[in-house]
Amino acid sequence: MDVRIGIQNSPRELGFETDQTAAEVEQAVADALAGKAQLRLTDSKGNVYVVPSAALAYVEIGSEESRRVGFVA
Secondary structure (H helix, E strand, O other): OEEEEEEOOOOOEEEEEOOOOHHHHHHHHHHHHHOOOEEEEEOOOOOEEEEEHHHEEEEEEOOOOOOOOOOOO
């Protein structure tokens, strides 16, 4: 699933693909906004992204469907 994170005072967004479910990502964001100091997510390659919760502008959670490659007849 694709995740895009907007960071305040930054012209670029952080985008990556993760193996976590939409519910897990949503829970991590909710926990970060509820009082944790940071949002911590792992992408599908094992890289860890840590964003301070005070700097979060938005989090876009994509669909869990995998992308199809090629043409559909």
